[in-house]
Amino acid sequence: MEDSFATGESQQPEGSLAxxxxxxxxxxxxxxxxxxxxxxxxxxxxxxxGGQYKHPTCGDGMDLRVGEMVSELAKTHQAxxxxxxxDWKLAANVFTVDNLQTFVGQYFRYVHPYNPVMHPSSFNxxxxxxxxxxxxxxFGSAFSAPDDSAIAATAFFDLAEEYIFSHAIFTLxxxxxxxxDRQEVISRVEIDILQAAQIIHTLQGARNHCETRRRIxxxxxxxxxxxxxxxxxxxxxxxxxxxNSDEYLREECILR
Numbered sequence: 001m002e003d004s005f006a007t008g009e010s011q012q013p014e015g016s017l018a019x020x021x022x023x024x025x026x027x028x029x030x031x032x033x034x035x036x037x038x039x040x041x042x043x044x045x046x047x048x049x050g051g052q053y054k055h056p057t058c059g060d061g062m063d064l065r066v067g068e069m070v071s072e073l074a075k076t077h078q079a080x081x082x083x084x085x086x087d088w089k090l091a092a093n094v095f096t097v098d099n100l101q102t103f104v105g106q107y108f109r110y111v112h113p114y115n116p117v118m119h120p121s122s123f124n125x126x127x128x129x130x131x132x133x134x135x136x137x138x139f140g141s142a143f144s145a146p147d148d149s150a151i152a153a154t155a156f157f158d159l160a161e162e163y164i165f166s167h168a169i170f171t172l173x174x175x176x177x178x179x180x181d182r183q184e185v186i187s188r189v190e191i192d193i194l195q196a197a198q199i200i201h202t203l204q205g206a207r208n209h210c211e212t213r214r215r216i217x218x219x220x221x222x223x224x225x226x227x228x229x230x231x232x233x234x235x236x237x238x239x240x241x242x243x244n245s246d247e248y249l250r251e252e253c254i255l256r
Contacts, residue, residue, distance in 0.1 A: 062097045062125055069134045070095050073156055076163040087155070094141075094149045094156065100125070103140030103150070104133075110143040115202060117195050129192035131164045135199040142203065158212070161204050161220070164196050169230075170223045186231045197224050 070091045077086040108120050125133070137153075138160055144150035169190055186194075201224055205216040 062100060065125055065130070065133060066095045066097055066100055068130050069137065072130055072134070072163055073159045076159050076166065079166075080159075080162060090152055090155060094153045095137075096149070099141070099144075099149055100137060102147075103137045103144055103153075105140065106143040107136045107140030111139055115199070117198060129189055129196065131167060131196035132192040132199070134160050135164060135196040135203070139199055139203045157200075157204060157207070161200050161216075164193070164200050165220055165223055167193050167197075169193050169227050170197070190231070194224075194227060197227070 070088075073091065074086045074088075104123075104125075108123075112118065112120060138157060141150045141153035197220075201216060201220055204212050204220070207213065
Protein backbone atom coordinates (compact mmCIF):
# COMPACT_ATOMS: atom_id res chain seq x y z
CA MET A 1 0.00 0.00 0.00
CA GLU A 2 1.55 3.33 -1.04
CA ASP A 3 0.84 6.63 0.71
CA SER A 4 -2.78 5.94 1.49
CA PHE A 5 -5.03 4.40 4.05
CA ALA A 6 -6.70 1.08 3.34
CA THR A 7 -9.91 2.97 2.62
CA GLY A 8 -8.47 4.14 -0.69
CA GLU A 9 -7.08 7.35 -2.03
CA SER A 10 -10.51 8.73 -2.83
CA GLN A 11 -11.07 9.57 0.82
CA GLN A 12 -7.95 11.72 1.03
CA PRO A 13 -8.04 15.35 -0.11
CA GLU A 14 -6.27 15.77 -3.43
CA GLY A 15 -2.72 16.91 -2.91
CA SER A 16 -2.88 15.92 0.73
CA LEU A 17 0.21 16.10 2.88
CA ALA A 18 -0.44 12.41 3.47
CA UNK A 19 1.13 11.86 0.07
CA UNK A 20 4.44 12.83 1.65
CA UNK A 21 4.02 10.46 4.57
CA UNK A 22 4.39 6.70 4.60
CA UNK A 23 1.05 5.32 5.73
CA UNK A 24 1.75 1.70 6.53
CA UNK A 25 -0.74 -0.68 8.18
CA UNK A 26 1.59 -1.44 11.07
CA UNK A 27 1.83 2.27 11.87
CA UNK A 28 -1.91 2.63 12.24
CA UNK A 29 -2.84 -0.33 14.39
CA UNK A 30 -1.47 0.62 17.78
CA UNK A 31 -5.06 0.55 18.98
CA UNK A 32 -7.85 -1.72 17.77
CA UNK A 33 -8.06 -1.70 13.96
CA UNK A 34 -11.82 -1.93 13.96
CA UNK A 35 -14.43 -1.37 16.62
CA UNK A 36 -16.12 -4.34 18.21
CA UNK A 37 -19.74 -4.68 19.18
CA UNK A 38 -19.69 -3.11 22.61
CA UNK A 39 -22.14 -3.89 25.39
CA UNK A 40 -22.95 -0.17 25.37
CA UNK A 41 -24.14 0.28 21.79
CA UNK A 42 -24.41 4.06 22.12
CA UNK A 43 -20.77 4.34 23.14
CA UNK A 44 -19.35 3.65 19.69
CA UNK A 45 -15.64 4.38 19.38
CA UNK A 46 -15.95 4.82 15.63
CA UNK A 47 -18.69 6.91 13.99
CA UNK A 48 -22.39 7.39 14.48
CA UNK A 49 -24.87 4.83 13.13
CA GLY A 50 -25.25 6.68 9.84
CA GLY A 51 -21.55 6.43 9.07
CA GLN A 52 -21.24 10.21 9.00
CA TYR A 53 -18.80 12.09 11.17
CA LYS A 54 -20.37 14.00 14.03
CA HIS A 55 -18.30 16.97 15.17
CA PRO A 56 -17.16 16.71 18.79
CA THR A 57 -18.45 19.04 21.45
CA CYS A 58 -17.44 22.60 20.60
CA GLY A 59 -17.72 25.14 23.39
CA ASP A 60 -16.60 28.66 24.21
CA GLY A 61 -12.99 29.60 24.73
CA MET A 62 -11.58 27.82 21.70
CA ASP A 63 -9.31 30.79 21.09
CA LEU A 64 -7.84 30.19 24.54
CA ARG A 65 -7.10 26.57 23.68
CA VAL A 66 -5.38 27.68 20.49
CA GLY A 67 -3.32 30.14 22.52
CA GLU A 68 -2.38 27.39 24.98
CA MET A 69 -1.01 25.19 22.21
CA VAL A 70 1.10 28.01 20.76
CA SER A 71 2.35 29.02 24.21
CA GLU A 72 3.44 25.48 25.07
CA LEU A 73 5.21 25.07 21.75
CA ALA A 74 7.05 28.37 22.27
CA LYS A 75 8.17 27.26 25.75
CA THR A 76 9.35 23.95 24.35
CA HIS A 77 11.25 25.72 21.59
CA GLN A 78 13.00 27.88 24.18
CA ALA A 79 13.79 24.88 26.38
CA UNK A 80 15.41 23.12 23.43
CA UNK A 81 17.84 26.08 23.17
CA UNK A 82 17.50 26.44 19.44
CA UNK A 83 19.43 29.30 17.87
CA UNK A 84 16.60 30.48 15.67
CA UNK A 85 13.69 32.18 17.38
CA UNK A 86 10.19 30.76 17.57
CA ASP A 87 8.21 31.65 14.45
CA TRP A 88 5.24 33.47 15.98
CA LYS A 89 3.97 34.65 12.59
CA LEU A 90 3.82 31.13 11.21
CA ALA A 91 2.19 29.89 14.41
CA ALA A 92 -0.47 32.60 14.12
CA ASN A 93 -1.28 31.43 10.59
CA VAL A 94 -1.46 27.75 11.54
CA PHE A 95 -3.08 27.84 14.95
CA THR A 96 -6.49 29.42 14.42
CA VAL A 97 -9.94 28.54 15.68
CA ASP A 98 -11.06 27.67 12.15
CA ASN A 99 -8.10 25.36 11.66
CA LEU A 100 -8.68 23.77 15.05
CA GLN A 101 -12.19 22.75 14.04
CA THR A 102 -11.11 21.69 10.55
CA PHE A 103 -8.06 19.66 11.57
CA VAL A 104 -9.81 17.94 14.46
CA GLY A 105 -12.63 17.06 12.09
CA GLN A 106 -10.17 15.63 9.57
CA TYR A 107 -8.51 13.56 12.28
CA PHE A 108 -11.75 11.88 13.29
CA ARG A 109 -12.78 11.35 9.66
CA TYR A 110 -9.57 9.95 8.21
CA VAL A 111 -7.38 8.75 11.08
CA HIS A 112 -9.63 7.66 13.92
CA PRO A 113 -11.25 4.72 12.06
CA TYR A 114 -7.79 3.13 11.84
CA ASN A 115 -6.57 4.15 15.28
CA PRO A 116 -9.70 4.28 17.48
CA VAL A 117 -8.07 4.93 20.84
CA MET A 118 -10.55 7.67 21.67
CA HIS A 119 -14.31 8.06 21.98
CA PRO A 120 -15.29 10.85 19.53
CA SER A 121 -18.58 11.76 21.20
CA SER A 122 -16.77 12.31 24.51
CA PHE A 123 -14.10 14.54 23.00
CA ASN A 124 -14.40 18.12 24.22
CA UNK A 125 -12.24 21.04 23.15
CA UNK A 126 -12.48 22.65 26.57
CA UNK A 127 -11.53 19.71 28.80
CA UNK A 128 -9.08 17.72 26.68
CA UNK A 129 -5.45 18.02 27.78
CA UNK A 130 -3.39 20.40 25.64
CA UNK A 131 -1.00 17.56 24.75
CA UNK A 132 -3.80 15.47 23.26
CA UNK A 133 -5.48 18.41 21.54
CA UNK A 134 -2.19 19.34 19.90
CA UNK A 135 -1.50 15.79 18.71
CA UNK A 136 -4.97 15.51 17.16
CA UNK A 137 -4.68 18.97 15.62
CA UNK A 138 -1.39 18.19 13.89
CA PHE A 139 -2.36 14.72 12.70
CA GLY A 140 -5.55 16.18 11.25
CA SER A 141 -3.52 18.83 9.44
CA ALA A 142 -1.86 16.05 7.43
CA PHE A 143 -5.25 15.39 5.83
CA SER A 144 -6.20 19.02 5.26
CA ALA A 145 -3.80 19.93 2.42
CA PRO A 146 -3.50 21.63 -0.03
CA ASP A 147 -4.44 24.37 2.44
CA ASP A 148 -1.32 26.47 3.08
CA SER A 149 -1.69 26.46 6.85
CA ALA A 150 -2.03 22.68 6.85
CA ILE A 151 1.22 22.30 4.94
CA ALA A 152 2.92 24.84 7.20
CA ALA A 153 1.84 22.85 10.26
CA THR A 154 4.62 20.33 9.56
CA ALA A 155 7.05 22.89 10.99
CA PHE A 156 5.60 22.16 14.44
CA PHE A 157 5.61 18.36 14.35
CA ASP A 158 9.00 17.96 16.04
CA LEU A 159 8.23 20.58 18.68
CA ALA A 160 4.94 18.89 19.49
CA GLU A 161 6.69 15.54 19.83
CA GLU A 162 9.22 17.03 22.25
CA TYR A 163 6.48 18.80 24.23
CA ILE A 164 4.40 15.65 24.63
CA PHE A 165 7.27 13.34 25.53
CA SER A 166 8.73 15.85 28.00
CA HIS A 167 5.75 15.27 30.29
CA ALA A 168 6.63 13.85 33.71
CA ILE A 169 4.80 10.61 32.91
CA PHE A 170 7.72 9.78 30.59
CA THR A 171 10.65 11.54 32.28
CA LEU A 172 9.90 10.18 35.76
CA UNK A 173 8.03 7.00 34.96
CA UNK A 174 11.05 4.99 33.79
CA UNK A 175 13.06 5.76 36.92
CA UNK A 176 10.15 4.94 39.24
CA UNK A 177 9.50 1.72 37.34
CA UNK A 178 13.13 0.66 37.83
CA UNK A 179 12.60 1.06 41.56
CA UNK A 180 9.53 -1.10 41.44
CA ASP A 181 7.15 1.69 42.44
CA ARG A 182 4.38 1.12 39.93
CA GLN A 183 1.27 3.27 40.21
CA GLU A 184 -1.92 1.19 40.23
CA VAL A 185 -4.48 3.82 39.24
CA ILE A 186 -4.23 5.94 36.12
CA SER A 187 -6.06 9.26 36.01
CA ARG A 188 -8.02 10.80 33.14
CA VAL A 189 -5.22 13.32 32.63
CA GLU A 190 -2.62 10.57 32.34
CA ILE A 191 -4.81 8.68 29.87
CA ASP A 192 -4.92 11.83 27.71
CA ILE A 193 -1.13 12.12 27.84
CA LEU A 194 -0.62 8.51 26.78
CA GLN A 195 -3.13 8.93 23.96
CA ALA A 196 -1.31 12.07 22.81
CA ALA A 197 2.00 10.21 22.82
CA GLN A 198 0.55 7.30 20.86
CA ILE A 199 -0.93 9.64 18.26
CA ILE A 200 2.20 11.78 17.75
CA HIS A 201 4.30 8.59 17.79
CA THR A 202 2.23 7.25 14.89
CA LEU A 203 2.35 10.52 12.97
CA GLN A 204 6.08 11.02 13.32
CA GLY A 205 6.92 7.38 12.76
CA ALA A 206 5.14 7.48 9.41
CA ARG A 207 7.02 10.44 7.97
CA ASN A 208 9.54 10.13 5.17
CA HIS A 209 12.32 11.54 7.30
CA CYS A 210 15.08 9.17 8.37
CA GLU A 211 16.20 11.13 11.43
CA THR A 212 12.64 11.48 12.72
CA ARG A 213 11.81 7.83 12.17
CA ARG A 214 15.01 6.76 13.91
CA ARG A 215 14.28 9.02 16.90
CA ILE A 216 10.81 7.55 17.20
CA UNK A 217 12.12 4.01 16.97
CA UNK A 218 15.12 4.40 19.29
CA UNK A 219 13.88 6.88 21.89
CA UNK A 220 10.14 7.56 21.80
CA UNK A 221 8.87 4.02 21.40
CA UNK A 222 10.77 2.77 24.48
CA UNK A 223 9.50 5.78 26.44
CA UNK A 224 5.91 5.04 25.50
CA UNK A 225 6.22 1.33 26.26
CA UNK A 226 7.86 2.07 29.63
CA UNK A 227 5.03 4.44 30.58
CA UNK A 228 2.38 1.91 29.61
CA UNK A 229 4.11 -0.75 31.69
CA UNK A 230 4.53 1.71 34.53
CA UNK A 231 0.76 1.79 34.97
CA UNK A 232 0.32 -1.93 34.44
CA UNK A 233 -1.88 -1.32 31.39
CA UNK A 234 -0.64 -4.45 29.63
CA UNK A 235 -2.19 -6.49 32.43
CA UNK A 236 -5.38 -4.47 32.65
CA UNK A 237 -8.59 -6.50 32.36
CA UNK A 238 -12.16 -5.45 31.76
CA UNK A 239 -14.40 -5.34 34.82
CA UNK A 240 -17.68 -6.84 33.61
CA UNK A 241 -19.46 -5.56 36.70
CA UNK A 242 -19.30 -1.99 35.40
CA UNK A 243 -22.72 -0.53 34.65
CA ASN A 244 -21.68 3.13 34.52
CA SER A 245 -21.04 4.68 31.10
CA ASP A 246 -18.25 6.97 32.35
CA GLU A 247 -16.39 4.07 33.92
CA TYR A 248 -16.94 1.99 30.80
CA LEU A 249 -15.41 4.70 28.60
CA ARG A 250 -12.44 5.10 30.92
CA GLU A 251 -11.86 1.34 30.96
CA GLU A 252 -12.20 1.06 27.19
CA CYS A 253 -9.67 3.86 26.65
CA ILE A 254 -7.22 2.07 28.93
CA LEU A 255 -7.65 -1.19 27.04
CA ARG A 256 -7.07 0.52 23.71
